Amino acid sequence: MELTIERLSKRYKQQWALHQLSLRLSPGMLGLVGPNGAGKTSLMRMIATLLEPTEGTIRWNGQDIRTHGQAFRQVLGYLPQDFGVYPEFTGRQFLRYLAAMKGHPSKLLKQRVDEVVEMVNLEQEADHKLPTYSGGMKQRIGIAQALLNDPELLIVDEPTAGLDPAERVRFRTLLASLTHNRIIILSTHIISDVEAAASRLLLLQEGRILTDATPSALLARAAGSVWSVTVDQAAALQLQTTYQVSAMVNQMSGVTLRIVSAIRPHGAAILVDPTLEEAYLMATGRQAAQV
Numbered sequence: 001m002e003l004t005i006e007r008l009s010k011r012y013k014q015q016w017a018l019h020q021l022s023l024r025l026s027p028g029m030l031g032l033v034g035p036n037g038a039g040k041t042s043l044m045r046m047i048a049t050l051l052e053p054t055e056g057t058i059r060w061n062g063q064d065i066r067t068h069g070q071a072f073r074q075v076l077g078y079l080p081q082d083f084g085v086y087p088e089f090t091g092r093q094f095l096r097y098l099a100a101m102k103g104h105p106s107k108l109l110k111q112r113v114d115e116v117v118e119m120v121n122l123e124q125e126a127d128h129k130l131p132t133y134s135g136g137m138k139q140r141i142g143i144a145q146a147l148l149n150d151p152e153l154l155i156v157d158e159p160t161a162g163l164d165p166a167e168r169v170r171f172r173t174l175l176a177s178l179t180h181n182r183i184i185i186l187s188t189h190i191i192s193d194v195e196a197a198a199s200r201l202l203l204l205q206e207g208r209i210l211t212d213a214t215p216s217a218l219l220a221r222a223a224g225s226v227w228s229v230t231v232d233q234a235a236a237l238q239l240q241t242t243y244q245v246s247a248m249v250n251q252m253s254g255v256t257l258r259i260v261s262a263i264r265p266h267g268a269a270i271l272v273d274p275t276l277e278e279a280y281l282m283a284t285g286r287q288a289a290q291v
């Protein structure tokens with residue numbers, strides 16, 4: 001099970017959304033992280049065969065996905081960013097409909113739909129109409145439809161956008177439970193979404209790979225660059241204008257700031273262990289400093 005991407009580029013008119021990206025993926029979760037416009041959706045749509053690359057190739061187990069499109073789509077599951085549901089259906093009816101559309105053998109269809117409903121934990125709500133679902137439940141239906149063919153490659157584009165914190169945690173746990181024996185590509189600009197489950201993080205910026213590392217390697221790179229200091233309001237404001245502040249807590253004794261900086265930002269600042277989000281800020285900040 002291997003996805004190989006070679007020198008993949010996408011240009012929209014004059015603008016390069018993705019530039020000469022090369023990547024080799026094996027089972028596990030890849031967290032695709034980057035700000036809006038970094039090229040995440042373009043990359044995912046090209047892998048899902050929904051968008052034609054301007055240059056480059058994508059191979060699944062050595063075969064070009066453009067020439068083996070039909071066979072490739074059988075191992076592919078995709079949840080797009082703008083997944084829409086049909087309001088007249090219940091969750092279960094909707095999944096049966098999609099399974100039939102995807103050519104699922106009718107003898108096994110009901111059983112498979114029941115299985116995916118169970119996998120995403122929607123047994124209680126599966127016979128309720130879709131408009132009554134919360135954002136998180138709709139996204140779980142989205143994952144359920146992507147799992148209908150038990151895909152070896154699962155692509156999920158910004159699944160937690162618009163979910164409340166409890167739904168996000170639940171969705172993260174669900175995705176983490178699906179990593180066994182398949183490749184998952186999950187895009188997000190919220191790094192905590194992939195913190196627990198991703199074995200690899202790809203930071204994209206302006207269509208290029210900024211960093212390709214395991215979460216622990218990314219954390220190790222940020223060690224020695226995250227500080228904590230408690231100061232008064234005026235000093236806190238001053239520090240905020242000069243440094244990258246990753247967290248700020250008001251306390252009786254003053255304002256405690258966490259600061260991402262290669263140099264000690266204040267005489268009283270002490271080094272603290274970085275979070276993955278801070279490691280990400282460090283990686284993207286370093287790039288900004290180079291430009």
Ligand SMILES: Nc1ncnc2c1ncn2[C@@H]1O[C@H](COP(=O)(O)OP(=O)(O)OP(=O)(O)O)[C@@H](O)[C@H]1O
Pocket residue numbers: 012013015016017034035036037038039040041042043
């Ligand atoms: N159909 C299109 N026509 C023109 N430009 C596009 C089109 N789709 C994307 N772009 C541009 O390509 C760049 C990459 O967009 P893309 O949607 O791939 O990024 P993204 O990282 O997924 O961002 P977001 O999180 O906002 O979806 C952006 O500058 C975007 O404006």
